[in-house]
Amino acid sequence: MRILVTGHDGQVAQALAEQAQGHELVFTAYPEFDLSKPETIEAAVARIQPELIVSAAAYTAVDKAESEPELAMAINGDGPGVLARAGAEIGAPIIHLSTDYVFDGSLDRPWREEDPTGPLGVYGATKLAGEQAVQASGATHAVLRLAWVYSPFGNNFVKTMLRLAETRDALNVVEDQRGCPGSALDIATAILTVVEHWQREGATSGLYHFTGSGETTWADFARAIFAESAKHGGPTAEVTGIPTSGYPTPAKRPANSRLDCTRFAETFGYRAPAWQESLAVVVDRLFAAGRPA
Numbered sequence: 170m171r172i173l174v175t176g177h178d179g180q181v182a183q184a185l186a187e188q189a190q191g192h193e194l195v196f197t198a199y200p201e202f203d204l205s206k207p208e209t210i211e212a213a214v215a216r217i218q219p220e221l222i223v224s225a226a227a228y229t230a231v232d233k234a235e236s237e238p239e240l241a242m243a244i245n246g247d248g249p250g251v252l253a254r255a256g257a258e259i260g261a262p263i264i265h266l267s268t269d270y271v272f273d274g275s276l277d278r279p280w281r282e283e284d285p286t287g288p289l290g291v292y293g294a295t296k297l298a299g300e301q302a303v304q305a306s307g308a309t310h311a312v313l314r315l316a317w318v319y320s321p322f323g324n325n326f327v328k329t330m331l332r333l334a335e336t337r338d339a340l341n342v343v344e345d346q347r348g349c350p351g352s353a354l355d356i357a358t359a360i361l362t363v364v365e366h367w368q369r370e371g372a373t374s375g376l377y378h379f380t381g382s383g384e385t386t387w388a389d390f391a392r393a394i395f396a397e398s399a400k401h402g403g404p405t406a407e408v409t410g411i412p413t414s415g416y417p418t419p420a421k422r423p424a425n426s427r428l429d430c431t432r433f434a435e436t437f438g439y440r441a442p443a444w445q446e447s448l449a450v451v452v453d454r455l456f457a458a459g460r461p462a
């Protein structure tokens with residue numbers, strides 16, 4: 170199947186490129202394809218004539234978004250709606266990626282798809298607008314909310330921790346934000362599972378959560394990263410858990426980012442491995458590739 174994937178160097182886009190044997194992936198990349206310029210989106214869809222669209226590109230700089238709200242809204246809020254409408258015109262369903270940051274983090278259990286949203290920052294608000302634009306587009310859609318994405322590619326928390334540990338022996342990391350990291354390698358598997366399910370049974374619209382299994386805090390995630398790094402003789406640092414107030418950032422982040430992934434597992438028959446297992450796979454790959462960060 171011919172699949173248009175937005176973004177080329179993004180974590181999820183690169184993981185898809187590795188795994189999508191049997192499909193023809195066509196990547197659209199900035200600046201020729203610019204989610205803040207509707208005409209470039211429409212031109213890409215008209216040229217590629219995809220049978221399905223994976224909407225993976227986004228403005229993902231959470232703190233920077235606080236000072237660029239219009240640009241973040243154009244890219245995350247408006248662009249996906251233009252893309253989905255262009256797809257709808259040629260009958261292409263869309264898999265659109267969203268985030269745990271659409272929630273305010275106040276609940277004391279993992280968030281379900283229908284729980285009330287309430288983004289704390291600009292990034293989350295713009296991603297919520299993007300979900301709603303896709304849902305209103307007329308396209309058949311799966312909106313997949315992810316969280317804490319990491320991979321051997323691009324920028325992410327795992328690579329940041331390994332890089333910082335090269336020059337520091339101790340790091341302060343917040344321990345009052347809970348969530349579950351999602352490996353882009355597992356996310357690519359999940360996306361292709363949706364594609365194949367739709368090929369067999371026809372596409373239907375829905376909203377889903379997908380992360381690794383289990384839960385952790387950023388501090389314990391960092392400790393696990395260094396434990397894996399140590400197995401390879403890589404850089405490590407002592408992690409001191411601190412409250413969010415001890416690591417001031419422009420954007421507020423949810424205290425509870427845990428997502429309940431039951432609906433995805435029941436609908437598509439795939440659940441990600443325990444986050445610790447997926448982390449080991451990614452750290453192994455980083456070391457196999459040479460320098461970890």
Ligand SMILES: NC(=O)C1=CN([C@@H]2O[C@H](COP(=O)(O)OP(=O)(O)OC[C@H]3O[C@@H](n4cnc5c(N)ncnc54)[C@H](OP(=O)(O)O)[C@@H]3O)[C@@H](O)[C@H]2O)C=CC1
Pocket residue numbers: 175176177178179180181182198199202203204205224225226227228229244266267268269296314315316317318319323324
């Ligand atoms: N990273 C995370 O922790 C999480 C991500 N998500 C969501 O998952 C999806 C995939 O994330 P991930 O793979 O990590 O993203 P990345 O940040 O790795 O990649 C984002 C991609 O979007 C592209 N992009 C940025 N601005 C534009 C623009 N104006 N027009 C077109 N493309 C643009 C980037 O291109 P360039 O490099 O050229 O700027 C890059 O290829 C996103 O929708 C994100 O919101 C959800 C939860 C967590």
Ligand SMILES: Cc1cn([C@H]2C[C@H](O)[C@@H](COP(=O)(O)OP(=O)(O)O[C@H]3O[C@@H](C)C(=O)[C@@H](O)[C@H]3O)O2)c(=O)[nH]c1=O
Pocket residue numbers: 229230231268269270315316317318325326329340341342343346387416422
């Ligand atoms: C680097 C560093 C971060 N932190 C904290 C800040 C933050 O609360 C947490 C994670 O840092 P990051 O900068 O990776 O977080 P952030 O960029 O907010 O990550 C988010 O990205 C977007 C795109 C999403 O959609 C979310 O799911 C989530 O993955 O760790 C420390 O406490 N110490 C440190 O040394």
Ligand SMILES: [Mg+2]
Pocket residue numbers: 333334335336337338339404405406
């Ligand atoms: Mg060190």
